[in-house]
Amino acid sequence: MAELTHIPTWAECQAQGRLPEVLFWVGCAGSFDDRAKKITKAFAKLLQSSQVSFAVLGAEESCTGDPAKRAGNEFLFQMQALMNIEVLNGYGVGKIVTTCPHCFNTLKNEYPDLGGRYEVMHHTQFLKDLMTSGRLKVEGGHFRGKKITYHDPCYLGRANGEYEAPRVLLSALEMELTEMKRCKSKGLCCGAGGAQMFKEPEKGHKDINIERTEEALSTGSAMIATGCPFCNTMMTDGVKNDPQERSTPVMDIAELIAQAADL
């Protein structure tokens, strides 16, 4: 397994007089959550192996404000947004890629109005482009022929209409994709959005993540793929809850590509 080489911050690059091609927006989960950090690293490895010159903001990055906005705290959201925009504009950032659909949505759709205009991509879109332009080789490796199902993150799918990029990558991995009945525009939420991630669910007869995980497991897939650190947590918890299927891995598409390439 290849080790990550040093990942520079934008400030370091600037000090060396270099302008990176793209900013990797890591997000809160990607920075702090142990499971999500693995996704962050897998994606960083893919960027490095594709010779993409990129940087992160490091300690200068702050929450985009998405959970605050969806919880109804527009003040806090706009404060976060304006602070981030100040940093991003200060560095002259033009292109951003992120592994979190919530950051993706907020940066892409809600920042422009506040003065932050960037080309924002979700990492599955970015990886697809790298693959199409030949900079990244995506091959099945030991995943070839394995049965997998894909959970559409709401903020990538319905919110922004991106259903194809993750599926194109999965088919390049030569995996056998079995769709759930509720997929693409009809995909069922994992239960984390709208700041639900940070609170107990309201009273009901089931938790949403259990409902969704059961549907994913019912496809008989050996793995569950997704493209969002929060969906990942929700589905991982859901799998753990199922006495029979406790070991079914929930993987980010970036992790699958990196592992298949033995990175």
Next chain:
Amino acid sequence: MNSGLIFSQLMFFLLLTAGIGLFAYRIRQLIAMIKLGRPIGHVSDKKQRWANVFRIALGQSKMVKRPVSGLLHVVVYLGFVIINIEVIEIIIDGLFGTHRVFSSIGPVYGVLIGIFEVFALLVLVAVIVFWLRRNVVKIKRFWHPEMQGWPKQDADLILYFEMVLMSLFLVMNATDVVFQQAANGNWVSAHLYPFFASQSPGVLHGIERTAWWLHIGGILVFLNYLYFSKHLHILLAFPNVYFGSVRPKGQLPNLASVTKEVRLMMDPSADPYAAPAEGAEPEKFGASDVTDLTQVQLLNAFTCTECGRCTSECPAHQTGKLLSPRKIMMDTRDRLVALGAQKQSKGPSIPDQKQLLDGYISREELWACTTCNACVEACPVSIDPMSIILSMRQYLVMEQSAAPNELNNTMSNIENNGAPWPFNQQDRGNWINES
């Protein structure tokens, strides 16, 4: 000219004027209620909006996402539009004492009427299937708690109305001896004629006239019934789709009033003591009542057909939470109608104890939403129940600091550490050097 005819022309004129006049009055009331909401300002993307009207409203593109109910609905919708062309003839006949004034155009008339008759039959069948789906198959989304009482009766009444109107149209044609003998366009009614043929010409004429009057009378009654009914969507779907969002579904508009204050707070050169202009009321953030919602959100509420597609796709609803996006729309409408009625009654105004928040929509419902947009995606007429939920959350959080406790912690973490969890912002890049 015989006086009976003049009398009936006069009656027709009065009926028509009363029906249309009352309807115009209702529409004005409706507009007045919608105007209780916040104005929306400039409307851009006109081209895209018209395209949506053609695709989603006229083209029913979202209806057919559920093929069975979608196709049946297309039949009823097309039937409704097409058969109403016939109403033009009825009105001319009624006003001028003519009989089937357009029949003189010959075979084309026959083809038109023939098509109307076929559609009338199709609509009748479709409406019966709709009734069976609701009342015999008992499809789940029609039996939720919010559908009890008037909404259920309303839905059935509409179907009965349509059954009766279509039957009257066919009976009217079947008992019109001249029309049957001309055999020009009686494609369906020719098969009904034998049932009536044994009657004397006088009786036939009587039935024909009765059906004719009941048909046009029924249409006028139905027109005025719309105001009290979810059937209002046949008119409002068009403006509603036009004013629906043309942004990506994930994009929530940024509150401009907040931007102003936040910029002031963050600008080191701003005068910290700069007070808002004397007497200016501080703007209310978010919505606790319908008057805090935008006019588009209120238009949404009147357009809702109570089909429940949104609720059946809602993850919160599917897992037994109290939240139902359809109920959010129905509550908004019911509250708006109640408030509108209060404003209309000229008497001493009774102070209003109830508001949308808590009076109609509970906090438990609001906090159960995952903002997944499934309801928005599902709605065939571009209604956005999620936006009302978020407006109300904004009120709860920004005006009342009444978020659930865990969310308060999350928000103070974001404020202090730049992340929803209590990690130090300085450690944000630590993952780089962890193996």
